[in-house]
Amino acid sequence: MFKAYKSNGAILGMRLMIRQADLNSIIKVAEKSAVEVCGLLFGRREGDSIVVEEVRFVPNRLNSPAAFEMEPLEMVKAIDEAEGRGLEVVGIFHSHLKCPPRPSARDLRGMKLWPVVWLIVDDKGSYGAYILRDGEVEEVEVTVFEE
Numbered sequence: 001m002f003k004a005y006k007s008n009g010a011i012l013g014m015r016l017m018i019r020q021a022d023l024n025s026i027i028k029v030a031e032k033s034a035v036e037v038c039g040l041l042f043g044r045r046e047g048d049s050i051v052v053e054e055v056r057f058v059p060n061r062l063n064s065p066a067a068f069e070m071e072p073l074e075m076v077k078a079i080d081e082a083e084g085r086g087l088e089v090v091g092i093f094h095s096h097l098k099c100p101p102r103p104s105a106r107d108l109r110g111m112k113l114w115p116v117v118w119l120i121v122d123d124k125g126s127y128g129a130y131i132l133r134d135g136e137v138e139e140v141e142v143t144v145f146e147e
């Protein structure tokens with residue numbers, strides 16, 4: 001199968017579309033937090049585009065600056081509510097403190113359990129999105145749009 005690669009390794013066509021305001025809200029909370037923040041991205045798929053309609057923070061039950069685990073009951077509640085509005089989980093987001101917004105070894109294990117797009121931000125406003133395909137991490141192009 002033909003695959004077109006951009007210089008940064010992202011596959012052309014596969015992209016995450018997120019509103020500027022939603023991305024900013026994640027970055028703002030991450031910048032102020034002493035622990036990793038995390039949550040779910042809800043939306044829909046349109047071919048190779050993943051459109052984020054809602055961002056929902058879920059408490060990090062590890063309360064750690066180096067790892068996260070979404071509080072399970074809050075996570076289930078968020079998913080139920082979103083599904084009631086016709087939205088599905090299209091991604092997971094979390095923040096990194098003092099390290100680049102790329103998947104850690106621990107994140108890779110999580111990505112195997114949750115094979116959706118993983119959006120990672122750092123505490124300086126940088127971000128990246130990744131997905132696991134055939135066991136390999138691929139960078140996903142992020143398209144930020146205004147409402």
Ligand SMILES: [Zn+2]
Nearest residue numbers: 096103104107
């Ligand atoms: Zn991480």
